[in-house]
Amino acid sequence: MTRAQPLATALSLAAFGLAALSGCTKSENKTAAPGAPARTVIRFATDWRAEAEQGGFYEALANGEYAKRGLDVQIIQGAASANVPQLLATGSADLGIGSNSFGAMNLAAEHVPVKAVMASFQKDPQVLIAHPNAGVASMADMKGHPILLSDSAITSFWPWLKAKFGFTDAQVRKYASSSATFLADNRAVQEGYVTSEPYAISKAAHMTPAVFLLADQGYPGYAAMVLAPDKLIATNPKAVQAFVDASAAGWKEYLEGDPKPGDALILKANSDMSEDVLDQARAKMRQYGLVTSGDASNGGIGSMNEAKWKTFFDMASGLGVYPKTLDYHAAFTTAFTATLPFVAAPRGAANAGR
Secondary structure (H helix, E strand, O other): OOOOOOHHHHHHHHHHOHHHHHHOOOOEEEOOOOOOOOEEEEEEEOOOOOOHHHHHHHHHHHOOOOHHHOEEEEEEOOOOOOOHHHHHHOOOOOEEEEEEHHHHHHHHHOOOOEEEEEEEEOOOOEEEEEOOOOOOOOHHHHOOOOEEEOHHHHOOOHHHHHHHHOOOHHHEEEOOOOOHHHHHOOOOEEEEEOOOHHHHHHHHHOOOOEEEEHHHHOOOOOEEEEEEEHHHHHHOHHHHHHHHHHHHHHHHHHHHOOOHHHHHHHHHHOOOOOHHHHHHHHHHHHHOOOOOOOOHHHHOOEOOOHHHHHHHHHHHHHOOOOOOOOOHHHHEOOOOOOOOOOOOOOOOOOOOOO
16 A cells, blocks of 8 residues: 555646645634634645544544644545645645655655645555565565555655665566455565555455565655645644644544544544554554654654655655755755654554564
8 A cells, every 4th residue: 555646646736727726725714602713724635544544633633632722624534546735736625644755755846835744654654565484584585576566656665675675677566455466476575554454464364474664674754744835834834833733642642542532533434444453553653663753752743854854855866766956845844843842652662573
């Protein structure tokens, strides 16, 4: 499951009129009770159907974290075809989830006035999955094995894998969000999210697959970022800051407190979701330190820094994905993550239990 939106997504925004994006941000004040301040409506678009990987946002909504900061947040549930940049460009959403650093950098490359203001995940949850008895003890052992990849994977992390491990394009097989091909071929390797596909495979095949988190192999980049149009950042920075702070509080409670309020909203929004899937995904987020490691260990949940963005850009531009002259600073701002009021304590070792 790769949720990166390829460069073509950014290119397609031209058809929707970037002038509209720079001039038409539709967040508005909602009429409140007499004597009470109006709340700012924020339509927040996700990149997938409701799930634990969005749990902090649903938790913040359920617990009133947004409301207490003057926001009326409405979550627009995504799907496999979700195009969050397009929703932002057309004014159909005010904020949205950016799946990973490639998504934000693609927007910068096409001069789309949208940038990341928060990173929920310090580590990209992307993994490669192998059969337990296929002789794959490390990612280097995958050389020569067929690797099931989606189109967006090929335009995002695949160049890095080829450069680091010597993989070749001849290994690529089409992945279409089903593990059937993987399960039928003992030598096959499949992409996925550490919080999702490994559990689904173990349930379907009654086996424990070998799982390799790309981030723990040196793959840089953030994930589950909050994207904001430059117009909203300029005209209502207080609303952006309020959303970031409330979301960080939601993530802390979802991982370290009582996740039931957030889970209840997720289960209501997504009838295909189940409690066991939510529970194991939350456990994986804690186990691998997806939310609380990296910059979050010093700056608080959601934090980003320029140095990590530079590392990501240097990697991607070095592989020819972007021109080295690109101003990568246009992909993000750290103005809203430096003031978070707390640091979350990780539960257990980030890399334990593979």
